[in-house]
Amino acid sequence: MKLYNLKNKNEETSFSEAVKLGLGQQQGLFFPKELPEISKNTLSELLEMDFIKRSSKLLSMIIGDEIEDFELHSQVNKAFSCTTPVLVPIQENIACLELFHGPTLAFKDFGARFMAQVIDFLNRDKNEIITILTATSGDTGAAVAHAFYKMKNVRVIILYPKGKISELQEKLFCTLGENITTISINGSFDECQNLVKQAFQDNDLKKTIGLNSANSINISRLLAQICYYFEAYSLLTEKQKKNLVISIPCGNFGNITAGLLAQSLGLPIKTFIASTNSNDTIPRFLKTGKWSPHDTISTLSNAMDISQPNNWPRVKELFKRKFWSLKKLKSGSVSDLLTKESLKDLQQQGYISEPHAAVAYHLLRKKLKNDEFGLFLGTAHPSKFKNTVEEILNINLSLPLELSKRTKLPILSYNIYPIFSKLRKFLLKK
Numbered sequence: 011m012k013l014y015n016l017k018n019k020n021e022e023t024s025f026s027e028a029v030k031l032g033l034g035q036q037q038g039l040f041f042p043k044e045l046p047e048i049s050k051n052t053l054s055e056l057l058e059m060d061f062i063k064r065s066s067k068l069l070s071m072i073i074g075d076e077i078e079d080f081e082l083h084s085q086v087n088k089a090f091s092c093t094t095p096v097l098v099p100i101q102e103n104i105a106c107l108e109l110f111h112g113p114t115l116a117f118k119d120f121g122a123r124f125m126a127q128v129i130d131f132l133n134r135d136k137n138e139i140i141t142i143l144t145a146t147s148g149d150t151g152a153a154v155a156h157a158f159y160k161m162k163n164v165r166v167i168i169l170y171p172k173g174k175i176s177e178l179q180e181k182l183f184c185t186l187g188e189n190i191t192t193i194s195i196n197g198s199f200d201e202c203q204n205l206v207k208q209a210f211q212d213n214d215l216k217k218t219i220g221l222n223s224a225n226s227i228n229i230s231r232l233l234a235q236i237c238y239y240f241e242a243y244s245l246l247t248e249k250q251k252k253n254l255v256i257s258i259p260c261g262n263f264g265n266i267t268a269g270l271l272a273q274s275l276g277l278p279i280k281t282f283i284a285s286t287n288s289n290d291t292i293p294r295f296l297k298t299g300k301w302s303p304h305d306t307i308s309t310l311s312n313a314m315d316i317s318q319p320n321n322w323p324r325v326k327e328l329f330k331r332k333f334w335s336l337k338k339l340k341s342g343s344v345s346d347l348l349t350k351e352s353l354k355d356l357q358q359q360g361y362i363s364e365p366h367a368a369v370a371y372h373l374l375r376k377k378l379k380n381d382e383f384g385l386f387l388g389t390a391h392p393s394k395f396k397n398t399v400e401e402i403l404n405i406n407l408s409l410p411l412e413l414s415k416r417t418k419l420p421i422l423s424y425n426i427y428p429i430f431s432k433l434r435k436f437l438l439k440k
């Protein structure tokens with residue numbers, strides 16, 4: 011597989027190099043040079059396979075012969091076997107694809123766990139120290155911390171906006187210790203993400219600490235996420251497959267990039283809806299053609315509180331390469347008030363959800379036509395937002411073991427201001 015840097019198309023790399031580099035020169039994201047198209051016959055064969063076998067096959071088709079099939083299969087098996095997606099019918103024409111049955115109760119487990127397997131493979135028999143610097147608005151941090159926990163020669167540093175993630179999200183990754191260091195930043199997620207990008211521009215630092223990132227900057231994260239769109243499709247009836255609309259709760263736009271890549275490979279998805287909370291840079295851009303991010307606003311769906319979505323250049327590139335019009339992409343933003351109403355609406359139908367999925371559900375209901383079938387993605391377990399969900403729905407939620415075993419542990423985080431020189435000092439000292 012060859013990839014190029016979106017900021018400098020002359021910079022080309024292999025998949026392994028792109029995974030090791032994370033980000034290209036001038037903070038440019040890597041993007042696949044070839045976009046294979048799967049024939050109808052191959053697609054039918056793939057859809058007959060189980061999740062692990064199909065995902066290994068798909069990733070092998072995309073990545074090529076850089077990683078042998080048996081090795082890739084073993085990586086996918088280790089990464090995905092504890093995170094199987096579940097399809098839950100809500101109404102006759104709407105279902106939720108739950109992607110939160112992994113160890114950290116969010117869809118981020120797919121990408122983070124696959125990336126950890128690839129890094130482990132690439133670093134095997136080498137004694138290089140790697141520093142995985144990652145920014146999180148709540149869920150990526152936990153998935154990355156657990157995926158790389160106690161991995162030899164890897165240290166993980168996670169930055170998150172202080173006071174802007176849920177208490178339980180924080181407990182899930184800031185209580186681990188060992189090779190996991192967490193830093194709360196006095197600022198927004200966007201500032202955390204900018205610190206990560208700045209670190210990549212510092213060549214001395216990069217070399218000294220063996221810098222990498224497990225944000226969706228890293229292409230391995232997104233390739234892994236393509237796989238669950240195929241799984242979703244395989245779980246539908248023939249009628250449901252016909253006019254399939256998928257609504258995705260969007261923050262950094264990694265999830266939707268993976269979905270659009272799945273579509274570009276030949277998965278017959280009719281429409282995607284990019285659903286955001288009040289951090290609506292993309293819906294406004296699609297409406298007006300103007301790029302004008304506002305300051306990041308705190309909302310109920312905190313993991314989507316992102317005003318400069320990192321993956322947007324990849325979405326734009328894909329549309330350009332496929333000669334698709336951006337008009338094809340539906341979008342919208344949902345206020346906290348409507349998020350609450352949607353959560354209650356789901357509760358009345360017997361389904362307990364959480365604010366991120368509720369944003370996607372709201373726009374799906376609004377935009378779905380009579381002859382269409384709609385899926386919204388359940389990206390996190392409701393218990394990660396226990397206080398919020400309990401208050402809105404007037405219920406008591408019990409905690410899954412993954413969370414309950416961490417609630418009493420102390421938070422081990424450091425705290426700094428979003429100033430790069432401070433982070434640099436920390437990274438060199440620690």
Ligand SMILES: Cc1ncc(COP(=O)(O)O)c(C=O)c1O
Pocket residue numbers: 116147148149150259260261262263264265266313314366367389390
């Ligand atoms: C629960 C949840 N839903 C949705 C999102 C948004 O996903 P993406 O950043 O891939 O757009 C996130 C964070 O990324 C999240 O943690």
Ligand SMILES: N[C@@H](CCOP(=O)(O)O)C(=O)O
Pocket residue numbers: 118145146147148149150151224225226227261262263264313314
């Ligand atoms: N919402 C994410 C933000 C990080 O984005 P990613 O695309 O790099 O995973 C989170 O939960 O941390």
